[in-house]
Amino acid sequence: MEAVGLNRAEALFRARAYYYQPDLPASRIGAEAAGVVEEVGPGVEGFAAGDPVSVLLIATGAMSVHGVYADRVNVPAHTLIRRHPSVDAVTGAATWLSYLTAYGALVEIGGLRPGDTALITAASSSVGIAAIQVANLVGAVPVAVTRTGAKKEQLLKAGAAHVVALDEDDLIARVGELTGGRGARVVFDAVGGPGVTRLAELVARDGTLIVYGWLDGRPTPLPANWPLAVYGFALPAVLDHEDRKRRATAFIEAGIRSGDLSPLVDRVFPLEAVADAHRHMEGNGQVGKIVLTVGRGEEE
Known part of the structure; x- marks a missing residue:
């Protein structure tokens, strides 16, 4: 893991106000991130060690089981989106x-x-x-x-x-x-x-x-x-309709390449300061995305 994008859903999830509940006592949190594949499991095709990727968890219950607030995660291959090497991890965690x-x-x-x-x-x-x-x-x-x-x-x-x-x-x-x-x-x-x-x-x-x-x-x-x-x-x-998913992916990738679509990052926190990041999000003062970085040290 290199970066995690924060979403309002996670504050609701943490407060038990989301549309599904944490799977306690071992629930996780977080739905969107970017990193690099370390290893793929048996039968996984289309991804290999070293691939830069984004992660997007949207299925009911997925965040509770595979939450991405971590330095390493094991997620289903279908939650991965290939990330072009020119797209940095913060952008990759703030886009999809x-x-x-x-x-x-x-x-x-x-x-x-x-x-x-x-x-x-x-x-x-x-x-x-x-x-x-x-x-x-x-x-x-x-x-x-x-x-x-x-x-x-x-x-x-x-x-x-x-x-x-x-x-x-x-x-x-x-x-x-x-x-x-x-x-x-x-x-x-x-x-x-x-x-x-x-x-x-x-x-x-x-x-x-x-x-x-x-x-x-x-x-x-x-x-x-x-x-x-x-x-x-x-x-x-x-995402459950292949034609819509194909058009959406093409539109977003083209927009990122041209610069017409560019995530606005409000503030970056280290993973260790996740509580401060949530306080900032719940303060409603941000404009754009709040991102956590993994292993980068000081807050930006």
């Missing part, structure tokens, strides 16, 4: 979960096209930043939503066409102004909870409201009587 989620939801499910508006909540998260970049690469207009104006300049620098700060702006009025009253073609929401009914008012006719997270924690009511599609997104919607 965020960009597969953003691309899969916005493009494969939402059908985002050039000129469409994509409204992105929790936009300073790693998935939010990925969604901004994916929307730009498609030719769409990413509108970032954030709780306070403190992150506005960082989000504009990250590529957002517009930023709506909930402590400064009226969300419905501002989105109406930005879209000429049409609403957003895709609303991409990480929060869930009762606020979903408000977001539904911002979706363009025949548009899509995609909910992929539950940061709110309260029940999420299903919007009624709006001419829109509502979709609960998780990565199997991409």
Whole structure:
């Protein structure tokens, strides 16, 4: 192991608020990482010792059994993604979960096209930043939503066409102004909870409201009587379909090569400071991905 990407799911998992529970007393934690193959087991094809790889665990229960907060891990071969030698470990640990989620939801499910508006909540998260970049690469207009104006300049620098700060702006009025009253073609929401009914008012006719997270924690009511599609997104919607998986992988790899897709790393901690890294994540001050490095010493 060389680097581990932190995700909000791990804080929820640790707090027993995730959609599956730790398999105690021997549960592990962590779903995304990068490193180098040391050895392959019998019957494994396509990978060999010395290969640089990323690791992505998404199956129910997988994190509990194969969690990647470690200096060495033994994981199923199907969780590996080949990593080009030019892609460093920090980037390799910060890419796949965020960009597969953003691309899969916005493009494969939402059908985002050039000129469409994509409204992105929790936009300073790693998935939010990925969604901004994916929307730009498609030719769409990413509108970032954030709780306070403190992150506005960082989000504009990250590529957002517009930023709506909930402590400064009226969300419905501002989105109406930005879209000429049409609403957003895709609303991409990480929060869930009762606020979903408000977001539904911002979706363009025949548009899509995609909910992929539950940061709110309260029940999420299903919007009624709006001419829109509502979709609960998780990565199997991409990875369990070979055509979608092939398109997503090609899109992300091409974007990384061209530099149009580039994970924004907020802060790097050594593995030994994982508790501090989780405190930083739960403080909600980050913009982009938090990464742990293995065997590199001091915090960056």
